[in-house]
Amino acid sequence: MIVAEGLSKSYLGRRAIDGVSFTIAEGEIVGLLGLNGAGKSTILKILGCFLLPSSGRATVGGYSVDTNPQAIRRLIGYLPDVPPLYDEMTVDSYLTYVAKLKNVDHKSVASSVGIVKDKANLNEVGLARISELSHGFRQRVGIAQALVHNPKVIILDEPINGLDPVQIVEMRDLILSLRGQHTVVLSSHILSEITRTCDRVLVVDHGRLVAEGSEASLQSKMFESMRLSLDVTTVPNGLAERLRAISGVSAVNYIPGQGGERFSLDTTGDVRAQVAKVAVDAGAGLLGLSRGEAGLEGLFMKLIKPVEERAHG
């Protein structure tokens, strides 16, 4: 559905993105993950035909963003980082206006607006002026305008930005409800959101795509070394030495604690089964065995670290 090949964009000589290539299949939910200023919004703006690339090629639904933006605009719904709202309009009149702007059939405008208001939980504020809405509601109206014409491709730039925890859960459910019917590309710097809502992650750093894949596949690819935390009730004599003797364990650190003892193990590959067996055989009273790094967060830091080092090196 979406293909990007060697996309680059420069602003006054500064490269915002540099040679970004990826493919997104129909029905996928893909997340662009990166720090602020990494180039996520620039990629989304190019896909949304808001911006032309300096070089490279991008197609959405088989249409080129360079030569056929009007065809792409019929396919996409776009929510920028700041929702494009007219404060003086009511929610109903705004969504009706956007529906007409997006070529919704005249007879279907009212029903399309009704459906999207249901989806975005906007029924209670239909007659309210947009200027009177809270940030959360404004974001929901922004989502609603992106969905009102039932587009094939939905592009969401930081959709949960500034939302409270309840609103985040609602937004997450809304995005998940789009799975299968729409191709969704969203950006976020909040790692847990990407993990929960996306089938696949594209990690962007300093304008470059540094990794792509599911969280699990990225971890298996990138985490050649893994830090394990081993929690036990007691520490039998020689446990540290026996752990260190496991093939793949490079370092063992003992961390005394209250109501339990902890070992931190630096490993190469997944040796959790062997570690558990050694702890049980030694009679240590196994309480838990977990990865020391926090999933995607650890992965993300690891992915961008080489680039940071390059920048400072």
Place this chain on the structure above:
Amino acid sequence: MGKCLLVAGRELRAYFSTWMGYVICAAALFIEGLLFNAYAVGNQPKVSADVLADYFYFASGMTMVAGVFLAMRLLAEEKQNGTLVLFYTSPISERQIVYGKFLSALCFSLIIQLLSLYMPGLVFMVGKVSLGHLAAGYLMLTLLGACAISISLFASAISPNQLVAGVTGALFLVTFLILWMVADVVSPPLKELFGYLAIHNRHFVPFAQGIVHTRDVIYYGSVVVFFLECSVRALEARRWQG
């Protein structure tokens, strides 16, 4: 055309749902009223046709000022509020956006003119002027207003915010206004060129006297189309800039 009218309708409603439209309308009518009483009617006896010509002279100035104020927000405000992205990600052309915006400001300008109709109406009722004179004067106000709006709309397309758009629009308009002065001090062929390009002097006078020349209508129409097309190009260029 449908999208053009859709944009125009929303913009026109925006004038009425904010203070901006009412303030511009009230200010224009108030100042026109003052000038009508103080100068067009005045204390000295005048023939009705002269009163009407003087009224159109002052009203033309107010129409141009109102045009700048009406149009300066049209695109600059969208840029300021981040709503321009809605157009760029919707199936609507830059031309439809620009012409829709222009149409809304022109309609609002016509509403102001309609509300000012009581002043020449008084001259018509108590004096001796022809309907043709009245119609020619209002055609001139419409064309001049359209010119001011298109010039200010272009300024709005190239400016980052409303204030800069207003100043830039006024600058362009004043330049076009005073070209006749420049024409007086330069040699041919620039003399003829500047004289022809001046927006008010040569093209305005016949209208105010109740005479409509096709060449003047073509001139004003050309200025409008030129600046509207410049605005279209400016919007198209934004896709390169971001």
